Amino acid sequence: MGKKLRIGWFTFTCCEDSSIIFVEMMNQHYFEWKKLLDFRHCKMLKSKNVLDELDVAFVEGAISSDRDKLKLLEIRGKTKYLVAIGSCACTGGISAQRNTFPEHLKAKIEPVLRKWDLYRDVLRLDQVVTVDDRVDGCPMMEQKFLQVLDKYLVEFGVKKAGAGLPGEKSG
Ligand code: SF4
Incomplete structure (x- = not known):
């Protein structure tokens, strides 16, 4: 069996x-992708997942609590490259909307933030860890995702x- 990413x-x-x-x-x-990718951790596809040594971690969403932060640090420690997926991961996006609330709205949501131990300001990924690549867009831009995936498939010799891009038919 050939090497997989x-x-x-x-x-x-x-x-x-x-x-x-x-x-x-995937349609x-x-x-x-089945031939090229080893889905080590992908809860959308599998119920049994392992977080061990990854070549590339694709991370969607923003960081809004210590739970998120610790998990992201763990992922960063186990992957060679980390790719931010979508605007929320890249810029905070819609998920960071409360960062710009006027003071009276911030006061209103304060009890909810306290109850669930959430940050007052939501963070983009690169405020917590090093990000190697970004696939911006809300949701992510498919073509850019394919380009980034292709780059790592080549880099890891897969x-x-x-x-051609993964899945692209030749000829
Ligand atoms: S689709 Fe847009 S709002 Fe939803 S997670 Fe992605 S970037 Fe954020």
Whole structure:
């Protein structure tokens, strides 16, 4: 069996639409990806997941609590590369809307934040860990995701450079 790229897909505070896009993309790419990707951690696809040594972690959503932060640090410690997926991960996006609330609204949501141990200000991923690549968009831009995936497939020797994007038919 050929070498596969060891990947994980993780979701933090967000609406999870990039996850939906990822699953939708499987309609077109699943059988190709099956040969190229080792889904080590992907709760959308599997009930049994391992968080061990990853080549690339794809991380969707923003960081809004110590729970999120600790988990993200753990992921960063186990992956060679970390890719921010979607605007919420890249810029805080919609998930960080409360950061810009006027004071009276901030006061109103304070009891909820206290109750659930949430940060007053939501963080983008690169405020917590080093981010190697970004796939922006709300939800993520499919073409950019394919480009980033292709880059790492080549870098880890899973496919040859110039062999086309994963799932792309040649000829
Ligand atoms: S970037 Fe957009 S689609 Fe993705 S989680 Fe945030 S709000 Fe949802």
